[in-house]
Amino acid sequence: MGEGIISNNDDSTTDVQHIYRNKTDKRILKKNPWKDYGLHISVLVLVIIAELIGPIEINLSKSVSVSIMPLLYTMVLGLIFYLAKPITWIQRKQARVAEGAMMLFIGVLIAKLAVSSGQSIHLIFQMGPALMLQELGHLATILIALPVALLLGFKRETIGMTNSIGREPEVAVVVDKYGFNSPEARGIFALFIVGTIIGTVFISFLTSISVSLLPLHPFAFAMASGVGSASMNAASLGPTLAAFPALETQIEAFAGFSNLLSFSVGIYIVIFIAIPLCEKLYSILEPKIGRDAIIDEDGGE
Amino acid sequence: MVELIDGSENVSVHGIFNWILLLAIFSVITCIGNYIGYEHPIGDSLVGMGILSLITLIGVWMERKLPLNISSIIYISVIGIIIALPIMPTSSFVLHYVSQVELLSIVTVFLAYVGIGMGKSWNEFKALGWRAVIVTILVIASTYLGSAIVAHIILVLTGVPV
Structure with missing residues (x-):
């Protein structure tokens, strides 16, 4: 058992990097992606429209407001551009180029956050305990989402679906541990796909509401924004920066560092704590609250 | 999802040329958005994006060329943190220009590509x-x-x- 865990761990770390490297290389090294000028001009137009509209604040009640940032317009409009029939110059090929390019552009985003971290390095050391321990806060998902997933009729899929926020590194860990065609892998694929489509928009709204409702420390929101992928980090940072404009550099520093921890330390927490905890909770709860399997009728392959 | 795990390919000089051009396109779009949204001068923010692009380029290059199994995200973070440390001679230059580029301007452009890229997953999403x-x-x-x-x-x- 012990050996199994150690070897899994090695494989998954290798996989994590291969995912990024392969996707980027395949999409942008073979072809000449800059020649897809229709794609880049479309992005430029989307950005100009979004920046001209600017952020919109919607008051839900006296104390709760949701801010919609230009970053959400460009993302949603980008998706609409792909899906809209009349826009013939954005097709599957352009989506693949965009995805490969995005893997490279993550670097620019990370570099900007790293510069803020370097500038505020004394703060990072000072806040070390909070930064490290908030990674353990991610485990809350198991306690809340796992019972609900069981009540909804998921079986072994719950272990893949609820062990973590399910971005690329965690997908690699689960696929590596349970195999590509296992129900656990099917679970995290479902989480990955749904998270890709709704995750960024949802975390942006969630942050807006949390920032105006919960009396937490601004740095706590900054650290929490780093829980998921780079785009989720970015989408969550928008409303946080808008709520605490005086703390811009510090918030960027903590967000960047927390996202870095999610990618590095986070996968070890998933391997050594989250997945064993999921297994344990599953074996306790499944006989009590498990339902009939729904996976067939629900379209899971 | 099968795309997640398949073979790797080699990096050529041609490939690095592609990276540089893509980063240049990204930088120009970001600076235009940065000017419209925050009115930072385009010249200064272009220098800032140049610095960030260079860090990215070094990071992805190191990931592929060095025998260590370390993700480019880690290299990029470490380089970015080091050149911005208050004790480094590069610090004031880097901070002056990079601060001209708002994080949200970068994110706005980045998410436009994400939006177009995620269109591919739309049918799978609807089936779930x-x-x-x-x-x-x-x-x-x-x-x-x-x-x-x-x-x-x-x-x-x-x-x-x-």
């Missing part, structure tokens, strides 16, 4: 059904709030002023 959507929303909300609440408790316990 409402149960998967409910679980995903719960997973994201509880991970985010769990992290924020733990961070808040530790910050208060260690006496960090608001």
Whole structure:
């Protein structure tokens, strides 16, 4: 058992990097992606429209407001551009180029956050305990989402679906541990796909509401924004920066560092704590609250 | 999803040329957005984007060329942190120009590419059904709030002023 865990761990770390490297290389090294000028001009137009509209604040009640940032317009409009029939110059090929390019552009985003971290390095050391321990806060998902997933009729899929926020590194860990065609892998694929489509928009709204409702420390929101992928980090940072404009550099520093921890330390927490905890909770709860399997009728392959 | 795991390909000079051009396109679009949204001068923010692009380029190059098994995200973070440290001679130059580029301007352009890229997953998303959507929303909300609440408790316990 012990050996199994150690070897899994090695494989998954290798996989994590291969995912990024392969996707980027395949999409942008073979072809000449800059020649897809229709794609880049479309992005430029989307950005100009979004920046001209600017952020919109919607008051839900006296104390709760949701801010919609230009970053959400460009993302949603980008998706609409792909899906809209009349826009013939954005097709599957352009989506693949965009995805490969995005893997490279993550670097620019990370570099900007790293510069803020370097500038505020004394703060990072000072806040070390909070930064490290908030990674353990991610485990809350198991306690809340796992019972609900069981009540909804998921079986072994719950272990893949609820062990973590399910971005690329965690997908690699689960696929590596349970195999590509296992129900656990099917679970995290479902989480990955749904998270890709709704995750960024949802975390942006969630942050807006949390920032105006919960009396937490601004740095706590900054650290929490780093829980998921780079785009989720970015989408969550928008409303946080808008709520605490005086703390811009510090918030960027903590967000960047927390996202870095999610990618590095986070996968070890998933391997050594989250997945064993999921297994344990599953074996306790499944006989009590498990339902009939729904996976067939629900379209899971 | 099969695309997630398949063979790797080699990096050529041609490939590096592609990276540089893509980063240049990205930089120009970001600076235009940065000018419209925040009115930072385009010249200064172009220098800032140049610095960030160079860090990215070195990071992705190191990931592929060095025999170590370390992700480019780590290289990029370490380089970015080091050149911005207050004790480094590069610090004031880097901070002056990079601060001209708002994080949200970069993100706005980045997410436009993400939006177009995720169109590919749309059909799979529609096939998954409402149960998967409910679980995903719960997973994201509880991970985010769990992290924020733990961070808040530790910050208060260690006496960090608001």
